Amino acid sequence: MATDHAIGIDIGGTGIKGAVVDLGTGELVTERFKVRTPAGGRPADILEATRELLDDVAEHAGASLPLGVCFPAIVRHGRTLSAANISDEWIGLEAERLFEQELGREIHFINDADAAGYAESRFGAARGADGLVILTTLGTGIGSAMIYDGVLVPNSELGHLEIDGHDAERRAAYSAMERESLSWTEWGARLQRYYSHVEFLFSPDLFVVGGGVSKYHEEFLPLLDLATPIVPAFFRNNAGLLGAAALAAR
Numbered sequence: 444m445a446t447d448h449a450i451g452i453d454i455g456g457t458g459i460k461g462a463v464v465d466l467g468t469g470e471l472v473t474e475r476f477k478v479r480t481p482a483g484g485r486p487a488d489i490l491e492a493t494r495e496l497l498d499d500v501a502e503h504a505g506a507s508l509p510l511g512v513c514f515p516a517i518v519r520h521g522r523t524l525s526a527a528n529i530s531d532e533w534i535g536l537e538a539e540r541l542f543e544q545e546l547g548r549e550i551h552f553i554n555d556a557d558a559a560g561y562a563e564s565r566f567g568a569a570r571g572a573d574g575l576v577i578l579t580t581l582g583t584g585i586g587s588a589m590i591y592d593g594v595l596v597p598n599s600e601l602g603h604l605e606i607d608g609h610d611a612e613r614r615a616a617y618s619a620m621e622r623e624s625l626s627w628t629e630w631g632a633r634l635q636r637y638y639s640h641v642e643f644l645f646s647p648d649l650f651v652v653g654g655g656v657s658k659y660h661e662e663f664l665p666l667l668d669l670a671t672p673i674v675p676a677f678f679r680n681n682a683g684l685l686g687a688a689a690l691a692a693r
Contacts, residue, residue: 448472449509450500451688452493453555456480456515456528456583459489460680461496463504464688469566471681473503484529486536490545497546511551511687512542513558515586517598521552525600528583551691556580557597558686559676560588563651564595565689567677574648577601577641578676581654585612585637589645601641611637617656631666642671651676 452461457480463473476499481488493512516523521539526532539552560578563569569576573592577599580586585602588595602612613619615637620630638650650669652660653676660675667673678685 448504449511449688449692450497450504451558451684451686451691452496452500452510452512453558453683453687454480454489454493454512454514455555455683456484459492459496460684461500462681462684463500463508464685466689466692469562469678469685469689473500475681475684476500480529484526484533486530486532486538486541489529490541493542494545509551509688509691510546510548511553511558511684511689511691513553513555513683513687514538515555517600518552518554518557519598551687553687553690554586554588554598555683556586557588557595557599558684558690559586559653559678559682560590560651560686561595561690562678562682562686563653563676564590564593566685567682568651568674569649572649575645576649576651577645577647578651578653579641580676581615581617581634581652581656583616583618585616586654604637604640604644606636606640611640617654627662628666631663634663635667635669638667638669638671638673642669647671649674653679653682655680 462471462475515527517525523533523538576590578588587601589599604611615633650673657675
């Protein structure tokens with residue numbers, strides 16, 4: 444297989460996904476393989492599950508392609524400094540080194556929202572966008588990525604801004620809508636408060652909204668009154684593995 448391909452793996456709180464990506468188009472060139480994230484999300488269990496998934500992908504890809512792995516944590520110099528919907532045992536670990544030992548190869552290791560943001564800026568909804576793009580993923584929490592003129596500014600964690608005395612994602616993530624049985628209009632009012640605050644702080648040129656709920660964007664994005672254009676993400680749940688693969692090959 445040509446060197447214009449790479450493998451991306453996206454580790455989440457419920458599932459681990461992987462595929463080979465065409466770096467020219469952002470399209471998947473194999474099926475998307477998936478395994479469940481082991482209950483409890485402990486390091487040894489996730490490492491083993493990721494190795495098994497990579498074995499499945501590698502059967503269709505060969506072993507020499509660049510490999511990127513994205514992960515639900517703040518990642519600095521290969522160390523995980525937080526843990527979202529996985530075991531707290533990840534906090535402070537040399538995670539990149541542990542994955543390289545388990546997988547027997549070098550990897551590029553990155554925060555999952557940052558990987559998704561990079562994918563949207565290179566292949567998707569923010570392709571060719573100038574200035575500051577802020578991607579947010581609305582799910583169990585609010586993930587974020589900041590890209591300025593195509594350059595990723597990592598680990599922004601804008602879901603944890605304090606707004607009206609609350610951690611923003613506690614009230615504005617999609618999980619809050621489900622947990623409190625909010626209508627689209629009620630949830631939209633919380634999103635308005637959130638995005639207005641982010642807009643005031645950063646004056647972005649474009650918002651991109653990802654996460655699974657983005658497929659229902661016509662229900663809530665028109666409710667928002669912002670000076671900044673706001674558009675749905677293009678790749679939704681494939682964005683993380685696309686971005687991880689693209690960054691690994693860069």
